[in-house]
Amino acid sequence: MEDLEKIPLDFSLNNNMLLTTTMGTNFIVNIPKCVSTSNFSPVTVRVAVAQVPDSAALPGVTDTEQIENLRKTSQATVYFAGEFKSVSCRVARDLLVMDMADSQYALITVIGYQVGSEFCRQTKGPFCNQALKPSNFYRLNFFFLDDKSQIRAHTDWSPAIQTRNVTNYESADASFEGRAGGMIVITILVSVGGFVIVIALIVAVALSNKK
Template sequence: MKWILLLCLVDSLGLGWAVPLESLEKFTLDFFPNNSTLLAATLSTSFLVNIPKCVSSSKFSPSKVRIAVAQLPDGTTPTGVTDTEEIQNIRKTPQATIYFAGEFKSVPCTAARDLVVMDMDDSQYELITILGFQVGAEFCRQTKGPFCNQALKPSTFYRVNFFLLDDKSEIRGHTDWSPTIQTRSVKNYDSADVAFGGRAGGMVVITILVSIGGFVLVIALIAAVVLSNKK
């Protein structure tokens, strides 16, 4: 009888029963860097957060990152989540206030060292690359998959938390809950913001390239074509 109970317990753990947050490895993350004006911008139905670009652990190899979103009654209330079972799936529970919004592959530290984010600015050109996760990027009825990154409610408080999964898709770590962020209030829904719309999965990459040298080159090319036609 004891062997049967033990086998049932092992089988239950394999199916992914609740994992207490205190037993997970905790990582530090600056969700809203001060030097990023884009990540500091808040819309009425979405906002951007910084993502873990490189996570190193001696206990496991991070393979995926899963983001949890918590809707709160005010800006000071903690989430109250003590284990992963309290984080629901809005595909099954549409009214859930604490849910997993999405999942993406973790960036290996070797790749993070090789693929450096560049912020270059000189007299010739300016290149700015910003990578973040857009919380509130989807309408569930229009998307498929295990998770839904549903549009947020205006004038509402939220916190987010990134959970780290190993190569067996088991949750092994997390970043703790972010500071509270409040979405903008909208009085006229006809004029509600639509910035960053249509970004499936929430990953947002914005690249701005301003090249004075390129502009001059185009002008020179046009002038060459005009002169050659006159001959």
């Protein structure tokens, strides 16, 4: 890993309550909105998860070959949980944010990556983003792959994140279960239909009184 380029990343996002709140079997972290590098063109971001014994410990990984796959090694403590497409900084600058919603539109914003969103026995695919263990410490590392699927850079390990203590982790946090790849989207849908109806009724009453 010493030969890979280092990409800086703040794993929390302005102390956003959703990103800093952890569950018993999962948590959410900030994702790279774009990657600036002159050495290669980032195409894919692959997520590595490491279970560590305490908040001070670091994963004993010096090579990407030591990061395992839960499909092959179900008890791995350092594993790839999934991957998603990388957005170049040039494309990110060209994106526009629409701060508007009504009954016909929904504003969808990707805010982070959910770690611990799957039960491996219920999912398919090359990776498994398995539900985490309660009251345990985890660290994250984002690896960046080029157009030839070669790992070229990484973010280094995140600060240790501890999951909440629950007694039955398979039944906890059910509302977050089943998000493919762990990508979290917050959909803001503001319906104005009811408001329009109320205004229309008020106007109708006012007009009838004038008559």
